[in-house]
Amino acid sequence: MNSESLLTRVGLSSAWNKSASVLTFVSDALLNQLENVSSDKKRLTLITGTVVTTSFVLWKMMMPRRSKSLKIEMVSGGLPYFGHYFELLRDHQAFLKRCKKEKGPVFTIRINNEDLTIVTGPLIREMLHKSRYFNFEEGIQSIIPIERALQVSYDHKYKGEKLSRREKNPVSYPIKHNFKEEQLGVFSERLQLAVNKALNAKLDIQPGEKKTLPAWETLALTVSQISCLCFCGSKIGCNQEFVLAMANFTKNVIRIGIALTVLPNWIANFVIKRYLSVESQIDLIMDLVVPELEKIRSGKISHDQEPTYISMALNLPKAGGQLRTPQEAAFAFKSVVLASIHTTTQTASYALHELACRPGLVADLRAEIEKLDKITPETVGEIRLLDSLLREVLRYDISIFGMNHKVMEDVVLSTGQVIPRGQLVHGAMFDAHTSPETMPETAHISLTPLDQFDAYRFLNAKDNNMASSSIDSEFMTFGLFAHACPGRFFAVHEIKYLLAILIMRYNITTKSGERAQDFLMRGMTRFPPTESLIFEGRKQYVTI
Numbered sequence: 001m002n003s004e005s006l007l008t009r010v011g012l013s014s015a016w017n018k019s020a021s022v023l024t025f026v027s028d029a030l031l032n033q034l035e036n037v038s039s040d041k042k043r044l045t046l047i048t049g050t051v052v053t054t055s056f057v058l059w060k061m062m063m064p065r066r067s068k069s070l071k072i073e074m075v076s077g078g079l080p081y082f083g084h085y086f087e088l089l090r091d092h093q094a095f096l097k098r099c100k101k102e103k104g105p106v107f108t109i110r111i112n113n114e115d116l117t118i119v120t121g122p123l124i125r126e127m128l129h130k131s132r133y134f135n136f137e138e139g140i141q142s143i144i145p146i147e148r149a150l151q152v153s154y155d156h157k158y159k160g161e162k163l164s165r166r167e168k169n170p171v172s173y174p175i176k177h178n179f180k181e182e183q184l185g186v187f188s189e190r191l192q193l194a195v196n197k198a199l200n201a202k203l204d205i206q207p208g209e210k211k212t213l214p215a216w217e218t219l220a221l222t223v224s225q226i227s228c229l230c231f232c233g234s235k236i237g238c239n240q241e242f243v244l245a246m247a248n249f250t251k252n253v254i255r256i257g258i259a260l261t262v263l264p265n266w267i268a269n270f271v272i273k274r275y276l277s278v279e280s281q282i283d284l285i286m287d288l289v290v291p292e293l294e295k296i297r298s299g300k301i302s303h304d305q306e307p308t309y310i311s312m313a314l315n316l317p318k319a320g321g322q323l324r325t326p327q328e329a330a331f332a333f334k335s336v337v338l339a340s341i342h343t344t345t346q347t348a349s350y351a352l353h354e355l356a357c358r359p360g361l362v363a364d365l366r367a368e369i370e371k372l373d374k375i376t377p378e379t380v381g382e383i384r385l386l387d388s389l390l391r392e393v394l395r396y397d398i399s400i401f402g403m404n405h406k407v408m409e410d411v412v413l414s415t416g417q418v419i420p421r422g423q424l425v426h427g428a429m430f431d432a433h434t435s436p437e438t439m440p441e442t443a444h445i446s447l448t449p450l451d452q453f454d455a456y457r458f459l460n461a462k463d464n465n466m467a468s469s470s471i472d473s474e475f476m477t478f479g480l481f482a483h484a485c486p487g488r489f490f491a492v493h494e495i496k497y498l499l500a501i502l503i504m505r506y507n508i509t510t511k512s513g514e515r516a517q518d519f520l521m522r523g524m525t526r527f528p529p530t531e532s533l534i535f536e537g538r539k540q541y542v543t544i
């Protein structure tokens with residue numbers, strides 16, 4: 001056997017087969033040589049040499065991943081305990097540039113005594129692609145234990161269903177299959193009703209009258225109103241106690257999660273049960289949603305009359321073909337609340353803060369909106385400048401590190417480096433979305449550098465491949481591949497309509513006229529500014 005055929009065999013077989021191939025090859029060669037060797041001394045030298053060579057080759061083959069050079073290395077510098085925190089805080093772009101120059105596209109940094117593995121550029125895409133190895137939900141859970149927060153609040157009353165691996169997920173499946181762009185028409189009227197209803201309740205001001213409000217609260221309530229009407233239907237969606245409870249649900253769950261991470265268990269359990277529990281909010285979901293679903297199940301109400309997420313979850317059969325109970329479907333709704341209301345509110349808040357310091361952009365958008373015969377989610381959805389603004393907000397207003405995924409099995413990256421099982425990996429999201437090397441197409445369509453905000457940037461995109469809901473490796477805020485956000489079409493649809501109405505109803509400014517400062521947690525996670533915005537009534541808007 002020649003060495004080429006040996007290599008072919010080695011490449012195709014498992015480690016054991018590789019070893020067997022090497023041994024076969026070596027023993028064949030040894031037997032051939034031994035026949036031609038005369039003295040005992042020569043025989044001994046040949047046998048010893050062969051054994052040493054074979055052992056070395058086998059060791060190389062069996063242990064390639066343990067090689068020292070394949071380790072992910074810690075970036076130099078840093079202070080005791082704080083590690084690289086202050087350098088990251090001072091100038092995250094310069095810090096990441098240094099890290100990449102020193103250690104390549106993947107490295108470890110230390111922030112407040114915690115070691116974080118950071119992947120950059122194309123490796124983020126690679127991480128999102130390998131969903132078997134990198135798990136988003138587990139990543140979130142290891143930062144804020146949301147699942148445990150819900151268990152502590154509600155396990156004593158109801159535990160929900162255990163999902164098997166074969167199961168169609170009752171949270172994501174109905175959204176993936178019923179919330180595509182072309183299916184959103186069924187929500188149009190409820191979306192319009194929700195926006196006008198929430199703004200009339202919270203921001204009913206006369207032309208010229210001013211009101212100063214934190215953007216987040218106003219938007220969270222409006223987004224919650226939209227979600228409750230569209231996901232649960234008109235009857236439940238008009239219950240204001242429910243709308244308010246869902247607006248604050250994620251924030252409250254996060255508070256519990258934080259208590260669980262920072263306090264010893266027995267104190268956390270006491271504090272949660274006494275002060276923080278979301279039991280009453282989940283009670284409200286069960287009390288309102290279960291009777292509605294029972295009516296659907298018994299045929300008293302038709303799902304076709306008004307499609308809702310809850311009825312879609314109810315009608316999704318389980319893996320074994322059984323029907324889901326109204327309790328099980330109602331319980332799944334809380335996960336949709338967690339996935340949708342906070343994320344949408346966050347993006348809408350950023351967009352409003354970008355608009356509040358750009359009167360020229362607002363004037364351009366108003367001119368586009370005024371051209372429409374009627375302001376509906378569908379007509380507004382066609383305004384390219386609004387879509388460009390939204391994509392830019394989603395591209396630019398993101399965390400320094402995000403897309404935290406937990407490694408489920410030891411994984412070898414294309415760089416040859418190994419990330420061990422259990423490790424939490426962060427994507428350098430802002431860096432990936434602002435580096436010309438990782439954003440070649442986006443970098444070419446505007447003269448504005450990628451590390452500056454430009455609401456007009458995507459107006460020059462040739463076709464629809466740069467729409468705010470179309471994901472690609474230059475736009476990863478909604479995730480990529482198998483687990484990309486299934487609610488992104490709905491999110492974009494509702495945010496654009498909401499912004500259009502806000503633009504038409506109010507003049508919105510910050511106190512200083514400048515973009516208010518974002519809130520940065522641990523130097524890496526960004527949140528929209530907490531500074532209030534000034535809303536001035538512009539003209540009456542006819543509600544439907």
Ligand code: HEM
Pocket residue numbers: 136137171172175179336339340341343344347477478479480482483484485486487488490491
């Ligand atoms: C601007 C708003 C939103 C952003 C930025 C966003 C972003 C994301 C991201 C990054 C993921 C995780 C992808 C992964 O697993 O790697 C995700 C998952 C998900 N999102 Fe969204 N989302 C938004 C709005 C919504 C809305 C409005 C809905 C519901 C209509 C929704 C429903 C979901 C669901 C059900 C999942 C889980 C998908 C799965 O595990 O397969 N999201 N979203």
